[in-house]
Amino acid sequence: MKQLWAPWRMVYVGGDAPEGCFLCDAIAGTDHEASLVVARAPLTITLLNRFPYSSGHVMVVPTRHVHDPRELAPEEGAALFAGAQCALAAIDAALHPDGFNMGLNLGSAAGSSVEHMHLHVVPRWAGDTNFMPVLGDVKVLPEVLETTATKLRDAFSTL
Secondary structure (H helix, E strand, C coil): CCCCCCHHHHHHHHCCCCCCCHHHHHHHCCCHHHHCEEEECCCEEEEECCCCCCCCCEEEEECCCCCCHHHCCHHHHHHHHHHHHHHHHHHHHHHCCCEEEEECCCCHHHCCCCCCCCEEEEEECCCCCCHHHHHHCCCCCCCCHHHHHHHHHHHHHCC
């Protein structure tokens, strides 16, 4: 039997939760390469998910640390959706998916692993789900995260 390894997932699956908020760290930081930030706007940032559902899976994040969308000021909510619109356009231009999923996970029972609200934008391709996640509990990505981040930064820069 062949083995497929995804050692980068162990940090997420079995690692201890990091101290603080990694999203606030990305917002405050200037190292886009390390934080996988692909775009910045006055009220949001967009960064690649380190544990993606598919290549190009980004999170649009309000720059203010809030847990619940009801806490957002109207201009922050508008900026979050505008960031999602930009993400859709950039991902479409860079990766040419067949569709998208978008969503919020609010609270640990809903799958959230961080107390800083963020909107997932997940590109999808026809037939992108196969037996690997069902039988092997493994997701196969065709591209290294940093390569995808470079493509998306280039696409965001043209918007």
